[in-house]
Amino acid sequence: MLIQESYKDVPTQHGGDMRIFTFHPQIPNYPKAKFPGVVVFSEIYQVTGPVARFARQIASHGYIVAAPSSYHEFTGPEALAYDGPGTDKGNAWKIEKKVSAYDEDATLSIDLLTSMETCNGRIGKSGATGMCLGGHLAFRCAFDKRVRAAVCYFATDIHSHTLGQGKNDDSLDRVKDISGELVMIFGKKDTHVPPEGRDLIRKTLHDAGVTFSFYEPAWAQHAFIRDELSKGRYDPALAGICFQMLLELFGRTLNGDLGPMAGEVPEPEDVC
Template identity: 45%
Template sequence: MVLKDDLVQDIPTANGPMRTYFFHPAVEGAQFPGIILYSEIFQMTGPIRRFATFLAGHGYLVAVPEVYHELEPAGTVLAYDQAGSDKGNYDKYAKDLSAYDDDARSLLGHMATMPQCNGRLGVVGICLGGHIAFRAAMNPEVRAAVCFYATDIHSGTLGAGKKDDSLARASEIKGELLHIWGRQDPHVPLEGRRKLLARLDEVQANYQWIEVNGAHAFMRDEGYRYDPELEHQLKSMMLSVFHRKLALSL
């Protein structure tokens, strides 16, 4: 499928304009379900762009916001090295928790009014983005959320002050959740995964839970931890959720 990937907009938020990149099938006048793709701490890297085009190629309007838009100049991409990791982690804890939430509300509201969007909305995120997607799913218009090895949910340490309320607010998620984890991921150990799992059961969330033998960042198609077989399998599961909850009007 031919795609359009040249639409870039600065979305107004309470903390300044948020540079956002849009991808969708190049079908004139057509409307598609909208999905926000939240990146890792490195923002719009090559792997994130390829992930976005993969989703768009299956019939979606995909938005990739710069999660650190109020902290870094527009267009900033952090490198997959120690300096980039240090900077990304610094920004993760420098940003106010409320700003993550306001960004999500702003972008969801914007997407719903775009001529390329049919109004059905979902979210997906990787690492840091998995946690942001989890919180974005607390908005009632989000029908489905896919979280790849979401960091900091179990520890409650997202944002400035490292004291988030994501576990406490889990009952606000009304759409379907898909959580995917790597058992060899040191960022979310077994006890952390079990803590979140117990909470989802407690609030009777509508969720699927997948654990695989993979290290942190096994979905990233750069670096030694990449597992292409797992990527293929799990992207298929992701698409199944989005097709059922967004593409089908049920």
């Protein structure tokens, strides 16, 4: 499926305009096609190359993807580097930003999707996913009743209640606000979320009656789906398996609508 990419700068109440990158599927001859919307939340480095490629993968399966830049209060929409200074900035801003500001970003991202004529999420069917910080933000995004499904990759800070300003988030306290279905994915070798932290998340979801799946690949480290090799953690095989889990969940809970076919199928272009 072809993809059209763009962005929109959206004003926020907490500071600065938030750039939301969009990845829109295109099907020739189906001008009335409608697609489900999915919010992709990035790790602490904002919308990097690996995050954009992840968003494109999702969009190529028939989802309109919105990927917000999280740190608009502190900097522009540009991605941070996967190095020491970039990591330090991302970790510092992660706990300077208010939890209410993260929630506003999620609401505005869903609002953008639901405002699109081509998004069938206009009738209340959206999804969310993300990695690291973004996994936690996808978890919180599921508090929004418009979100039918969320896939949270190695979500940090949920078990320790340490997201945002004051390092005192209420994510585990609000799990009963989740009405959609979750998939929680953590590597067993993830040092950011230790075994007891994963156990706490799983038990809390279970006790609250949330519909969820929980997957822990035996040898995976933190950020094992990031297709960037500087930290030596990327596992393409496991990343592919987990992506199939995402597609299964989104395919079962979110629905598209091609509408009627229009026009003739064009001849392929004779270009490289």
